[in-house]
Amino acid sequence: MIRPEGRPVLTAAQMRAAEEATGESVSALMERAGTAIAVAVRRLASSSEILIVCGPGNNGGDGYVAARVLAERGAKVRVAALGDPKTDAAKAARAGWSGPVEAFADAAPAPILVDALFGTGLTRPLDEPATKTTNTTPAKAGAQLGSAIDSPPASPIWAPAFAGVGTVADGRPPLNRSPAEAGAQLKPSSNSARHPGTPASARERPIVEQLHHLATAAHLTIAIDLPSGLATDTGAALSPPPIFDVTLALGAAKPSHLLQPAARYCGEVRILDIAIPVTSDTHVLDRPDLPTPGPDAHKYTRGMVAIIAGAMPGASDLAALAAMHAGAGYVTLLGDTSGPPHALVRAPFSDHALANDRIGALVVGPGLGRSDEARSLLQSALATNHPLVLDGDALRLLTPDRIAASNRPAILTPHAGEFDALFGKSDADKITRTRAAAKAANAIVVFKGADTVIAAPDGRVRIAPHASDWLSTAGTGDVLAGAIGAMLAARLAPFDAAAAGVWLHADAARRLGPAFIADELALALRKARASL
Numbered sequence: 001m002i003r004p005e006g007r008p009v010l011t012a013a014q015m016r017a018a019e020e021a022t023g024e025s026v027s028a029l030m031e032r033a034g035t036a037i038a039v040a041v042r043r044l045a046s047s048s049e050i051l052i053v054c055g056p057g058n059n060g061g062d063g064y065v066a067a068r069v070l071a072e073r074g075a076k077v078r079v080a081a082l083g084d085p086k087t088d089a090a091k092a093a094r095a096g097w098s099g100p101v102e103a104f105a106d107a108a109p110a111p112i113l114v115d116a117l118f119g120t121g122l123t124r125p126l127d128e129p130a131t132k133t134t135n136t137t138p139a140k141a142g143a144q145l146g147s148a149i150d151s152p153p154a155s156p157i158w159a160p161a162f163a164g165v166g167t168v169a170d171g172r173p174p175l176n177r178s179p180a181e182a183g184a185q186l187k188p189s190s191n192s193a194r195h196p197g198t199p200a201s202a203r204e205r206p207i208v209e210q211l212h213h214l215a216t217a218a219h220l221t222i223a224i225d226l227p228s229g230l231a232t233d234t235g236a237a238l239s240p241p242p243i244f245d246v247t248l249a250l251g252a253a254k255p256s257h258l259l260q261p262a263a264r265y266c267g268e269v270r271i272l273d274i275a276i277p278v279t280s281d282t283h284v285l286d287r288p289d290l291p292t293p294g295p296d297a298h299k300y301t302r303g304m305v306a307i308i309a310g311a312m313p314g315a316s317d318l319a320a321l322a323a324m325h326a327g328a329g330y331v332t333l334l335g336d337t338s339g340p341p342h343a344l345v346r347a348p349f350s351d352h353a354l355a356n357d358r359i360g361a362l363v364v365g366p367g368l369g370r371s372d373e374a375r376s377l378l379q380s381a382l383a384t385n386h387p388l389v390l391d392g393d394a395l396r397l398l399t400p401d402r403i404a405a406s407n408r409p410a411i412l413t414p415h416a417g418e419f420d421a422l423f424g425k426s427d428a429d430k431i432t433r434t435r436a437a438a439k440a441a442n443a444i445v446v447f448k449g450a451d452t453v454i455a456a457p458d459g460r461v462r463i464a465p466h467a468s469d470w471l472s473t474a475g476t477g478d479v480l481a482g483a484i485g486a487m488l489a490a491r492l493a494p495f496d497a498a499a500a501g502v503w504l505h506a507d508a509a510r511r512l513g514p515a516f517i518a519d520e521l522a523l524a525l526r527k528a529r530a531s532l
């Protein structure tokens with residue numbers, strides 16, 4: 001199980017192409033995938049009973065192979081299927097499983113749920129009701145498998161009634177869900193809504209609802225490739241699945257492991273290496289490799305950051321504090337400001353102060369305002385040749401063309417509102433939008449949010465794994481701009497500077513836990529930096 005940081009991200013089509021390029025049969029790949037899944041599930045499940053739910057495609061095929069291998073290795077495993085397999089490889093995998101196959105709609109929960117219903121082939125919401133299609137007696141029962149697998153599933157200790165599921169027989173709530181969450185997941189189905197007053201039997205339960213039911217009662221939920229219900233490439237939750245504890249991504253991470261809202265359903269993502277060579281111009285953000293000062297260092301070699309203060313000096317103060325704690329050697333705040341820290345060089349704004357050719361990064365936008373005064377400050381910034389970090393109000397006062405024409409390294413850090421205003425609204429996915437924006441502005445674009453995407457004009461993309469929802473507080477964007485400024489001033493290539501700033505910001509946030517404020521985030525950048 002490989003952590004996703006630094007790894008390539010492939011779309012469903014790219015993954016299929018990589019698979020085909022191996023020249024191996026789907027069955028051979030499925031055998032490897034299923035075996036890798038079995039090994040991982042065994043490690044995670046210990047000796048608990050495992051229920052693998054299998055869909056009609058190759059994701060289901062992986063599930064059958066995993067079930068067979070788990071059983072061969074002595075695990076207690078049950079299989080429930082959503083219909084018969086449709087692909088040749090899945091049919092063969094199904095034939096290799098000699099235990100019983102329960103109907104998905106009727107399946108009772110187990111402590112470990114493995115979701116192999118749908119993977120990269122899901123193209124539409126899971127709106128069809130689950131139907132009972134299979135209840136097979138073992139074809140080769142007893143021949144190869146241990147008695148634990150051959151015997152019918154032990155009488156379920158689980159509460160069969162739909163309502164109230166959320167605690168298991170020993171009275172403990174499932175590990176991964178609060179009672180409130182469990183209740184929220186058991187919303188009335190569209191099916192029962194259509195028949196008010198009629199309690200939905202298990203058989204009428206829509207797929208997504210049965211999946212929630214099984215997940216809520218499980219102690220550990222594991223999704224194969226993707227939680228069923230998520231689109232692979234766009235981050236869309238076509239049918240919101242349960243929130244899984246672990247997602248085992250086959251061969252490579254996919255966009256929906258990282259893009260919201262899908263990413264939140266994946267839990268911990270781990271990649272299973274199934275020996276398929278994969279390359280991509282999109283990668284998961286990785287820890288940066290940052291230079292540490294040597295004996296020959298002085299403040300200017302560590303990088304000089306200038307920040308232009310504007311209408312809201314708190315914002316530029318935060319950016320300055322962040323630049324200092326991210327490791328800049330010299331930070332100057334140009335404007336009518338005062339206050340600590342003493343190490344921050346506060347100076348009145350002037351074109352002369354801006355002309356200092358030691359400035360390695362100029363941060364403009366945090367708290368700038370949108371007045372004529374703000375426009376004039378921005379104009380002065382653009383009249384220099386300094387590499388730029390453009391944030392906040394600067395992004396409201398510029399156009400992509402004008403940024404492209406400024407003809408020097410630039411990093412833009414828009415949140416969704418600023419991005420829409422600058423580049424226009426679109427239904428395309430966040431990776432596509434960020435890549436197009438970087439090209440249009442000929443600049444690095446850091447499209448912020450719970451799934452920050454960083455793109456370069458040449459098409460390279462880094463996607464940041466989810467950091468902390470507590471970042472949703474005023475001023476954290478200013479901190480990011482300052483941190484990126486410090487990286488740019490330290491002479492990192494602009495794309496690497498943006499990536500390093502985003503990594504430090506996220507790491508600082510994770511360290512702080514809940515309810516921090518932006519000032520603390522700026523200070524915590526030091527600890528993030530120290531961890532490298």
Ligand SMILES: NC(=O)C1=CN([C@@H]2O[C@H](COP(=O)(O)OP(=O)(O)OC[C@H]3O[C@@H](n4cnc5c(N)ncnc54)[C@H](OP(=O)(O)O)[C@@H]3O)[C@@H](O)[C@H]2O)[C@@H](O)CC1
Binds near residue numbers: 058061
């Ligand atoms: N990448 C790799 O290296 C390897 C990948 N492998 C595995 O293959 C997986 C991809 O397999 P896949 O292409 O067969 O697609 P999958 O996700 O099983 O679903 C397709 C089936 O679901 C059906 N269906 C779709 N939507 C539906 C809906 N809403 N409601 C109901 N049905 C719906 C669809 O029906 P159709 O749309 O054709 O009517 C079709 O029957 C991948 O995630 C990985 O696990 C390994 O085996 C080998 C190495």
Ligand SMILES: Nc1ncnc2c1ncn2[C@@H]1O[C@H](COP(=O)(O)OP(=O)(O)O)[C@@H](O)[C@H]1O
Binds near residue numbers: 415449470480
């Ligand atoms: N739910 C979230 N999860 C992770 N990061 C978030 C979340 N919400 C916001 N962020 C991050 O917090 C920062 C907010 O920046 P921004 O919206 O510009 O705020 P401000 O203008 O108040 O500084 C960005 O770096 C963004 O990526």
Ligand SMILES: [K+]
Binds near residue numbers: 117224225226227
């Ligand atoms: K799945």
